[in-house]
Amino acid sequence: MKKAVVLFSIACFVSFAFVIGTQTLFYIPKNWPAPQYNFSKNPLSEAKIELGRKLFYDPILSRNGSISCASCHSQYTAFTHVDHALSHGIDDRVGTRNSPALMNLAWHNTFMWDGAINQLDMQALAPISHPDEMGESIANVVAKLKHSTAYPKLFFTAFNDSIITGEHTLKAISQFLLTLVTANSKYDSVMRKLSYFTVQQNSGYRLFQKNCSSCHIEPLFTNLQFENNGLPVDTTLNDFGRMKVTLNKNDSLKFKVPSLRNIEFSYPYMHDGRFKRLSDVLNYYTSGVQYSNTLSPQLKNKIKLTSNEKVDIIAFLLTLTDKEFLFNTNFSFPRTK
Amino acid sequence: MKLRCVFILLIFAFKSFLALAQTEQKTSIVFHPMFGNSILTPNNLFYSLGNNGDSIQIETFKFYISAIELLKDDKIVWKEENSFHLINVADEKSLTIFIPGASNTVYNTISFNLGIDSLINVSGAMGGDLDPTKGMYWTWQSGYVNLKLEGRSNLCKSRNNEFQFHLGGYQYPFNTLQKVILKVEENKKIDIVLDIKNFIESIDLSQQNQIMSPNKQAVLLSEKAVGIFSVK
Numbered sequence: 001m002k003k004a005v006v007l008f009s010i011a012c013f014v015s016f017a018f019v020i021g022t023q024t025l026f027y028i029p030k031n032w033p034a035p036q037y038n039f040s041k042n043p044l045s046e047a048k049i050e051l052g053r054k055l056f057y058d059p060i061l062s063r064n065g066s067i068s069c070a071s072c073h074s075q076y077t078a079f080t081h082v083d084h085a086l087s088h089g090i091d092d093r094v095g096t097r098n099s100p101a102l103m104n105l106a107w108h109n110t111f112m113w114d115g116a117i118n119q120l121d122m123q124a125l126a127p128i129s130h131p132d133e134m135g136e137s138i139a140n141v142v143a144k145l146k147h148s149t150a151y152p153k154l155f156f157t158a159f160n161d162s163i164i165t166g167e168h169t170l171k172a173i174s175q176f177l178l179t180l181v182t183a184n185s186k187y188d189s190v191m192r193k194l195s196y197f198t199v200q201q202n203s204g205y206r207l208f209q210k211n212c213s214s215c216h217i218e219p220l221f222t223n224l225q226f227e228n229n230g231l232p233v234d235t236t237l238n239d240f241g242r243m244k245v246t247l248n249k250n251d252s253l254k255f256k257v258p259s260l261r262n263i264e265f266s267y268p269y270m271h272d273g274r275f276k277r278l279s280d281v282l283n284y285y286t287s288g289v290q291y292s293n294t295l296s297p298q299l300k301n302k303i304k305l306t307s308n309e310k311v312d313i314i315a316f317l318l319t320l321t322d323k324e325f326l327f328n329t330n331f332s333f334p335r336t337k
Numbered sequence: 338m339k340l341r342c343v344f345i346l347l348i349f350a351f352k353s354f355l356a357l358a359q360t361e362q363k364t365s366i367v368f369h370p371m372f373g374n375s376i377l378t379p380n381n382l383f384y385s386l387g388n389n390g391d392s393i394q395i396e397t398f399k400f401y402i403s404a405i406e407l408l409k410d411d412k413i414v415w416k417e418e419n420s421f422h423l424i425n426v427a428d429e430k431s432l433t434i435f436i437p438g439a440s441n442t443v444y445n446t447i448s449f450n451l452g453i454d455s456l457i458n459v460s461g462a463m464g465g466d467l468d469p470t471k472g473m474y475w476t477w478q479s480g481y482v483n484l485k486l487e488g489r490s491n492l493c494k495s496r497n498n499e500f501q502f503h504l505g506g507y508q509y510p511f512n513t514l515q516k517v518i519l520k521v522e523e524n525k526k527i528d529i530v531l532d533i534k535n536f537i538e539s540i541d542l543s544q545q546n547q548i549m550s551p552n553k554q555a556v557l558l559s560e561k562a563v564g565i566f567s568v569k
Contacts, residue, residue: 041461118479121461125469129476139470166470170462245478247511247552 018044025049025330026106029183032219035106037120037178042171044178047158050334052176054154055169057333061124061141062134069127069173072099075331078262079103079180086273089133096237098273100258101266103182103325107220113255113271114242115226120177121170138166145169182261182325183219190319191219197319204316207309211285214298215257221320226254227296230289234272241271252294264321278317282310363437366405366447366527369569370398370426373534379427386490386538393490393537399425400484400562401453401466401473402517405436407444415442421453423466423473426531440525447521447529451562452483452514455507478550480505483513484562486533492542500542504559506551513551513559519568528569536565 017027026044028035042048055061059068067089073079079102086094097113111117117126127133128141145151145164156162158172189195197205208216217223226242233239233253242251255271269275275284285303289295305313325331370377372384372395383392402422407415417436425431457463458480473482482505489498506513521527539561548555 038461116478118459119461122469122474122479125474125476137472138476139472142470165464166468167462167464170469174461246508 026179027181029181029188029219032183033107036109037106037174042121042174044175045158047154048172048175049179051154051158052172052174053331053334055173056176060144060148061128061136063136063140067134069124070333072127072133073102075328076265076326077101078182078266078326080266089127089130089135093132095130095132096239097271098268101262102177103180103259103261104220105180106178108224110224110256114245115256116245121174123177124170124173138169142166142169180325180331182322184324185261185322186319187316188219188322198315200312200315201319202316203309204312204314207305207313208316211303211305212313215296216260221260222257225257226251227257228253228255228292228294229257229285230291230295230299231270231274231284232288232290234274237272239271250294253292254294260317261320262322262326264318265326278314279310282313286310363435364439364525364527366434366436366529368424368432369528369530370432371530371532371534373532377426377531377533384534386492386542391490391492393488393492393542395426395486395488395533397427397485397487398533399423399427399473400451401481403450403453403457405434405447405449407439407442408446408448409442409444411446414444415439420449421457421466423471444523445520446518447527448516448518450514451517451566452505452559453481453507454514455512457481458507475503475505475550480507480551483559486537490542493546494543495546500546502540502548502558503550504548504555504562506555508551511551511553511556513555515559515563517563517566519566521568530567530569531565532567533565536561 014024014027014030018025025046056069059065059071061068072081072089074081081088081099086096086098088094100113105111105120108120109118111120111123112126117123125138128136128138142164145155151164152162155164155168155172159168161168186195186197186201190197215223215225215227215229228241231253240252242254242256243249245251263269263278267276267278269278269281275281282305285299286305289299289302291300372393375382375384377384377395377398379395379397383394385391386393400423402424403420405417405420405422406413415436415438417438422434423431453467457467462469467481469476473485474480475482482503484502484504486500486502486504488500490500491498493500504513519529540558545554548558
């Protein structure tokens, strides 16, 4: 009976699924937009996903074997860096930005806070090569993988080619990242009419729709655009966001709108991790937003919220936590079977 | 008499074999790196620059060419599928491109792109000459480097007198892709001279010694880089 219910709910709430045995490795939740990632150029397979997962957790990707992707993107915090405002990398060097949570990446078409990366496959090159992150080069990573005992066999199983290449290394990492789908929060079950918001959560949801969802648009909770939400520049970092990529003044201080799913666990907040608590963020939106030429129009009229209303919005934001995602063993450190 | 017949037949067979071998000789494009009148080799060699005793050393010179086409009087008569080649002056092998499929076409013009087009730039991880391990892909901002020229000159006011020009960018307004069109004589071997002397002398090395991302300068220099190519 229980199994039937599970099967039924999968049939209802998933419009596409990549299933191996009893495991759903990737799926498109019902009523979600189509993914941006071009799967035809990198078709999913269990062996490639597993290889990507192993690479994600393997410090072999860093110069001195000390840092893996997971060092800055840990599952229990929705794949962001625990507690650090600015990410920490090799030799304890501190980066210049807060590591974003990694989730629902198949729906993104640009990556990084400023959109410097145009395709998921190319993302891993950035941390691998960054002197403050992993301090390595992809050519050297490939050389190390070739000389390892485990990888040549895994690459052969995954790609039918025993010669390890940069292309295959990056595609495997993408495959794992693509499986990080989160769509099973309380919010989702309310939308599926399987559960109800409390009165407070419901009030928060209304206030959120009125004040926040033009940028943090459902169901991804981001419009995937670059917006200036009015944060004053941190003069120790002088990070002007999107302008660095386009060299266009109109893009000054614009950052990629982050998703708010699992926001309960992905603190600290903003591109430089300047806020520790959600209450700080709400106080900021009502009284900290700074006017500038590129400030997004939605914020030109001040957001007004009473302190009770702020508490309600936070209560709603907490319904975006997806425990199944945070503790899904398919995403955790791969233990040998 | 019989023997003579066999002999003639043999000669005939040999001749037609030769003819066959000749038509099967592959068409190739061969690049000849030069600095003015000297042959260009990476490292060590000094080439003189202008008339003031200034000099230059080249350490890296590599670039992509793509979308090779042969034309006869402006009509495309042959084009290469999946046409992407990394030409690296330090790698002798890369200086010859075989295009066997073109052997039986009649042409008088070759055209190709200097660089990688925008579609490939947004298509994710690629293999072969486009593999990111080739060191021609920017890591912190997506996109291929179309052309890399690095070396030293006493004119550069930089650390160790180094200069580094990494030209690339596929997005408006910094699209650096260039089309190169050259008249060629129909031949099994298309010899293309790569002379970087004028190109380098057009840059004021005392003012400019680095381009490392897509910008206006990268576009200007890419346009000038078309002049590197000529036919012997």
